[in-house]
Amino acid sequence: MxxxxxxxxxxxxxxxxxxxxxxxxxxxxxxxxxxxxxxxxxxxxxxxxxxxxxxxxxxxxxxxxxxxxxxxxxxxxxxxxxxxxxxxxxxxxxxxxxxxxxxxxxxxxxxxxxxxxxxxxxxxxxxxxxxxxxxxxxxxxxxxxxxxxxxxxxxxxxxxxxxFDLKSEIYLPDVSEEEYEQEILQFEDHDNLDTNRSGKGRKEQSFLRRKLFKNKKVGVCGICGNQYPVDLLVAAHIKKRSKCSREEKLDYKNIVMPMCKFGCDDLFEKGYIVVCDGKIQRNIKKSYTPHLLERVAQIETRECKHWNDHTRKYFEWHQQQ
Ligand SMILES: [Zn+2]
The missing domain is CATH 3.10.590.10 (ph1033 like domains)
Known part of the structure; x- marks a missing residue:
């Protein structure tokens, strides 16, 4: 901390x-x-x-x-x-x-x-x-x-x-892999990213953000591909964190990707978009309003750079929800 x-x-x-x-x-x-x-x-x-x-x-x-x-x-x-x-x-x-x-x-x-x-x-x-x-x-x-x-x-x-709201979202403390592992074991019961983002799981988020952003000021959203200051990006789990096994949580290189707070994080988390064979697609199981469709159309068919042989199984899990 x-x-x-x-x-x-x-x-x-x-x-x-x-x-x-x-x-x-x-x-x-x-x-x-x-x-x-x-x-x-x-x-x-x-x-x-x-x-x-x-x-x-x-x-x-x-x-x-x-x-x-x-x-x-x-x-x-x-x-x-x-x-x-x-x-x-x-x-x-x-x-x-x-x-x-x-x-x-x-x-x-x-x-x-x-x-x-x-x-x-x-x-x-x-x-x-x-x-x-x-x-x-x-x-x-x-x-x-x-x-x-x-x-x-x-x-x-x-x-x-x-x-006094003095925390930096860019410069994060060093968290070693051992500390990360400990954190995962300690907070295994926490079942969503929200508890993870506030307070207790800070080390885990710190670690994941550091791995993703390496203390850079700017990062790229894995969904829309836009560049944003990193405090507008989250380290989002591809497979819902609460559903991950310990091994999956420890697979930090593949289980998270950066998503922007301008909707991509929510669209993905709530399943309005899925990544199928590396391409971003709307989810036929969901119902959309015209405005939402407009939004999704902007990112649909984009290639997701985070889709690969290692991450595929997590995207597939997400798609099947
Ligand atoms: Zn985005």
């Missing part, structure tokens, strides 16, 4: 950093001088405009920040706070330690440290969330003041992310 990173930024250094490397993101040109080609390639995939909101923390006294920074993962949400409110948030894309880059971007603090524990952000949003609202969401005392860099544990983070 995604975590929340508290990043109080009221002091002079932090205010300057926010202006210099978040509000005015760092250009890829500068980063290229310091980072490996592999890292640059990764970053370029996330930042087509080649400007990268960048933040960093110092090791701190007795390296107090190092362990906290170590917990940061892709998809975690940083909240910047100052003057009694959370004023901005951003989603973690990538992190790395780099002293020279940090020194170049921000120099050194009074104790001779630099902000070398770096993380790159995206989806920077402005907010005006007063501390009191934040405190109540986290169930802290009303007069609590965010002090110091910190990475909150998952349970607290979840309260904040859902209270």
């Amino acid at each position: 995604n975590k929340v990173i508290l990043q109080p930024s009221g002091n002079k250094d932090a205010r300057e950093h926010y202006e210099n490397t978040i509000q005015s993101p760092v250009s890829m040109q500068v980063l290229t001088e310091y980072l490996s080609e592999e890292t640059i390639n990764q970053l370029e995939a996330f930042y087509p405009d080649r400007s990268v909101p960048t933040w960093g923390v110092t090791p701190g006294k007795n390296n107090v920040n190092v362990q906290k920074w170590g917990k940061i993962q892709t998809g975690d949400v940083t909240v910047f706070s100052a003057n009694g409110q959370i004023f901005a948030s951003g989603v973690v894309v990538l992190k790395l330690q780099h002293k020279e880059l940090a020194a170049q971007l921000w120099g050194y603090d009074k104790s001779g440290q630099t902000w070398e524990y770096i993380y790159f952000l995206d989806e920077i949003k402005q907010h005006a969330i007063p501390y009191i609202e934040f405190n109540r969401a986290v169930r802290y005392a009303d007069n609590y003041i965010i002090q110091g860099f910190n990475v909150l544990r998952e349970e607290l983070s979840e309260r904040i992310l859902s209270s």
Whole structure:
């Protein structure tokens, strides 16, 4: 699950950093001088405009920040706070330690440290969330003041992310195949995608979305073939999830495909369209209104790129419902 990173930024250094490397993101040109080609390639995939909101923390006294920074993962949400409110948030894309880059971007603090524990952000949003609202969401005392860099544990983070709608649909936390498997076993009794999408099965959806979209911002609907931002696409099960055996659920490469929220997901799930021999067709068992027929006509006879020898049996199951 995604975590929340508290990043109080009221002091002079932090205010300057926010202006210099978040509000005015760092250009890829500068980063290229310091980072490996592999890292640059990764970053370029996330930042087509080649400007990268960048933040960093110092090791701190007795390296107090190092362990906290170590917990940061892709998809975690940083909240910047100052003057009694959370004023901005951003989603973690990538992190790395780099002293020279940090020194170049921000120099050194009074104790001779630099902000070398770096993380790159995206989806920077402005907010005006007063501390009191934040405190109540986290169930802290009303007069609590965010002090110091910190990475909150998952349970607290979840309260904040859902209270203030800060979750990213693009950058998802790493979920290993083992964790996915565990999740499948643990939630085997959950019988529909809805429980799966909200709350408890998040790891499963995270994993499936990551496998499908690989943290890309844009994906292609497997039904209509249109390109959409990934937050308008779902990882839809071809064979209804609740009817899948454990083995089928674990066959994640074949059991899900991206479908858009502009109707394809629903049309497929409710059986108004089927995929037959690789082609999208209307379902003769269903009754249609003229408007629905118009909609279906737009996608009918399209080839479904996800239909192959491995997925065929799932499409056939779907067709027979
Ligand atoms: Zn679609």
